[in-house]
Amino acid sequence: MGEKKKKELTRRDFIKKSAAGVAGVGLATLSMDSLFQWNPALAAQVSAPPLKIEKNAVLKILRWSGFVKSDEQVWNANTKKWEKETGAKVVTEYLSWEDVRSKAAMEASVGAGHDIVLGWYDDPHLYPDKLLDVSDVATYLGKKYGGWYPVCEMYGKLYGTDKWIALPIGSAGICINYRKSWVKEAGFEKVPGDIPGFIKCCQALKKKGHPTGFALGHAVGDGNTWTHWWLWSHGGKAVEKDGKTIAINSKETIHALDAVKELYETMIPGVASWLDPHNNKAFLSGQISVTSNGNSIFYASMKKFPDINKDLMTMNFPVGPVGHPAELSMISQAFVFKHTPVPNAAKHFLRFMFEKAQYGKWESETWGYITQTLKDYYNLPAWKKDPRITPYRECVKRMLWNGYAGPMGPASAAAMSEYVVVDMFADVCVGGKSPKAAALAAERKLKKFYR
Amino acid sequence: MRQKRKEKFFRFYLPLALFLIFLLFPFYWMFATTFKSDMELYNLKLNPFLIHHWSLLNLKHLFFQTPFLRWLANTFFVAITSTIISLSASLLAAYGIQRIRFKGSSLMGIGIFFCYLVPPTILFIPLATMVFKLRIWDSLWALSLIYPTFLIPFCTWLLMGYFNSIPKELEECAMMDGASRLWIFWRVIVPLSLPGILSAGIFAFTLSWNEYLYALTFISTSLKKTVSVGLVTELVRGDVYHWGPLMAGALFGSVPVALVYSFFVEYYVAGMTGALKE
Numbered sequence: 001m002g003e004k005k006k007k008e009l010t011r012r013d014f015i016k017k018s019a020a021g022v023a024g025v026g027l028a029t030l031s032m033d034s035l036f037q038w039n040p041a042l043a044a045q046v047s048a049p050p051l052k053i054e055k056n057a058v059l060k061i062l063r064w065s066g067f068v069k070s071d072e073q074v075w076n077a078n079t080k081k082w083e084k085e086t087g088a089k090v091v092t093e094y095l096s097w098e099d100v101r102s103k104a105a106m107e108a109s110v111g112a113g114h115d116i117v118l119g120w121y122d123d124p125h126l127y128p129d130k131l132l133d134v135s136d137v138a139t140y141l142g143k144k145y146g147g148w149y150p151v152c153e154m155y156g157k158l159y160g161t162d163k164w165i166a167l168p169i170g171s172a173g174i175c176i177n178y179r180k181s182w183v184k185e186a187g188f189e190k191v192p193g194d195i196p197g198f199i200k201c202c203q204a205l206k207k208k209g210h211p212t213g214f215a216l217g218h219a220v221g222d223g224n225t226w227t228h229w230w231l232w233s234h235g236g237k238a239v240e241k242d243g244k245t246i247a248i249n250s251k252e253t254i255h256a257l258d259a260v261k262e263l264y265e266t267m268i269p270g271v272a273s274w275l276d277p278h279n280n281k282a283f284l285s286g287q288i289s290v291t292s293n294g295n296s297i298f299y300a301s302m303k304k305f306p307d308i309n310k311d312l313m314t315m316n317f318p319v320g321p322v323g324h325p326a327e328l329s330m331i332s333q334a335f336v337f338k339h340t341p342v343p344n345a346a347k348h349f350l351r352f353m354f355e356k357a358q359y360g361k362w363e364s365e366t367w368g369y370i371t372q373t374l375k376d377y378y379n380l381p382a383w384k385k386d387p388r389i390t391p392y393r394e395c396v397k398r399m400l401w402n403g404y405a406g407p408m409g410p411a412s413a414a415a416m417s418e419y420v421v422v423d424m425f426a427d428v429c430v431g432g433k434s435p436k437a438a439a440l441a442a443e444r445k446l447k448k449f450y451r
Numbered sequence: 452m453r454q455k456r457k458e459k460f461f462r463f464y465l466p467l468a469l470f471l472i473f474l475l476f477p478f479y480w481m482f483a484t485t486f487k488s489d490m491e492l493y494n495l496k497l498n499p500f501l502i503h504h505w506s507l508l509n510l511k512h513l514f515f516q517t518p519f520l521r522w523l524a525n526t527f528f529v530a531i532t533s534t535i536i537s538l539s540a541s542l543l544a545a546y547g548i549q550r551i552r553f554k555g556s557s558l559m560g561i562g563i564f565f566c567y568l569v570p571p572t573i574l575f576i577p578l579a580t581m582v583f584k585l586r587i588w589d590s591l592w593a594l595s596l597i598y599p600t601f602l603i604p605f606c607t608w609l610l611m612g613y614f615n616s617i618p619k620e621l622e623e624c625a626m627m628d629g630a631s632r633l634w635i636f637w638r639v640i641v642p643l644s645l646p647g648i649l650s651a652g653i654f655a656f657t658l659s660w661n662e663y664l665y666a667l668t669f670i671s672t673s674l675k676k677t678v679s680v681g682l683v684t685e686l687v688r689g690d691v692y693h694w695g696p697l698m699a700g701a702l703f704g705s706v707p708v709a710l711v712y713s714f715f716v717e718y719y720v721a722g723m724t725g726a727l728k729e
Binding site for chain 1: 489490493494495575576579580583588667668671672673683684685687688689690691692
């Protein structure tokens with residue numbers, strides 16, 4: 001009788017089990033949603049960190065100037081909106097890309113100057129002790145907008161901790177830009193998505209009189225990004241995860257350097273002296289058929305070079321022997337100095353600029369200039385405005401960090417600013433060095449930084 | 452006679468012409484780029500040395516879409532004030548070191564010269580601390596007061612050499628007539644050193660006019676920038692260089708310096724070659 005009772009399902013048991021089942025399914029759905037999909041209902045429930053703006057706050061912001069005119073226009077409009085909502089004031093200084101780093105470093109050292117800086121790459125990791133903890137804002141934004149891409153966590157958090165010292169605000173994504181008609185003329189429907197196919201396509205283009213062009217000079221954006229992509233795609237890296245063992249002199253690097261010689265043979269003469277503007281000029285003047293670039297070629301061609309614009313196509317960097325995307329794009333980080341007299345206003349401002357109403361408009365009107373760092377913004381309609389800007393939304397998802405696979409800090413920053421990887425490739429392509437000698441030279445330089 | 456002319460042509464006119472082409476070509480390139488449209492600049496089928504379709508769009512961009520005239524005014528202010536401050540200090544320093552001959556004066560002269568050799572990239576952080584403490588950050592006075600740190604050593608060194616070429620007897624005569632040191636300095640030394648002072652002034656003015664690092668570091672507001680920084684920050688955007696307006700800015704930005712040199716060229720040459728012929 002007792003046993004029978006145990007097997008029988010009573011009404012009370014049914015209700016309990018049903019409730020548990022429903023709750024279980026509900027929880028499972030909830031966790032699946034929160035893991036794999038952004039949930040607007042949940043996002044709406046995330047409450048912003050309480051930040052009481054200081055009285056008569058005046059925020060001084062230092063940021064890079066963009067080549068897309070609407071970037072500054074939308075940024076300034078969003079800033080005005082914030083001023084109106086809060087009653088605080090903002091003074092924004094725009095500087096060229098390269099100059100932001102030195103000015104921010106000086107201000108960090110002196111302990112005075114701007115409150116917020118929009119810097120590049122691993123700038124915040126050069127002086128982490130001078131920066132305000134922005135974990136509350138980062139956590140809030142991550143929860144609300146589907147989470148940060150893994151590489152953004154790497155860039156934003158102090159290495160080995162969960163403390164956010166910067167908010168990766170966006171990436172000036174880099175993609176392959178090519179001339180559709182010339183690629184067809186060379187016998188390809190489109191540029192292949194793997195490196196061996198890519199080289200074959202470039203060789204066919206060269207044979208047809210349409211050379212390629214990739215910067216091998218000290219180009220902050222264009223030089224660093226494509227050479228790192230080539231190195232990482234072949235399995236090479238500068239340093240191991242421990243940040244001490246130099247790994248550049250490896251068989252993977254040698255393979256990458258051997259392969260790049262084939263690509264170099266398809267390039268136009270003079271790339272060794274190319275800086276960031278040169279490939280734009282060469283592409284827009286019809287000298288080259290393929291290059292890697294942000295959306296500046298697309299943007300400039302929209303208004304001034306309609307013929308080039310019609311024939312322009314973009315795609316993400318081809319995948320190499322490692323079998324997965326391994327790219328580098330320029331990433332910008334917003335950070336707040338501890339010396340700011342208005343820390344709450346600074347954090348409030350950054351939170352405001354990341355909110356969908358502002359960030360969405362910023363992305364939408366800059367035509368793919370800024371690649372999102374929060375996963376939810378991947379689906380913004382802005383990315384579908386033109387098929388040539390759609391690949392740019394993949395850039396952050398596909399990228400690694402400079403100094404991979406080691407930590408970020410003064411060593412990775414020095415290696416980048418000294419163009420160790422770019423020079424290694426240039427040594428092989430134009431300097432006449434053997435791949436082994438170039439890798440050894442790079443190893444010597446890296447040892448100096450990673451002591 | 453014909454042979455002499457030929458010789459003169461090859462020895463004088465031809466090298467002079469080549470030298471002029473070499474020196475003036477950058478100005479011509481700036482001029483040509485200023486008046487070309489973007490389409491023409493990027494059209495490699497056209498001869499790049501000629502202007503095929505004249506365009507004023509770059510000038511319009513420079514003068515109406517950037518505060519270029521304001522930058523020019525700022526640069527004038529900074530160059531003139533820092534030159535006046537530097538010359539005043541250098542004249543006294545050079546005279547003191549060269550003529551009064553106090554204990555350690557020659558060592559001080561060498562020390563001042565060494566100050567000039569310290570690169571600004573090393574000095575700008577300590578100087579930044581001072582600028583922030585004096586509360587003159589983002590003010591033109593920051594530049595007017597910082598530039599003399601590299602102008603004074605240079606001008607002092609230049610003037611010391613110049614004072615050295617003025618015969619001491621002139622001062623001794625004035626002293627015998629009862630003139631004081633200050634009277635001698637003002638009435639004898641300064642008038643005789645005018646070419647030297649002018650050449651030091653021209654140098655100081657040019658160095659201040661072209662300075663980039665401190666102007667970039669200590670000035671933030673766009674309307675307070677100098678020409679050298681303003682052009683780069685407003686017309687170089689990422690990997691897009693607005694070559695037309697940039698070249699127009701470089702051309703118009705170099706005109707004042709060229710004028711200063713052309714007005715004072717005789718004094719400048721005299722200043723570089725020595726004071727008085729004995």
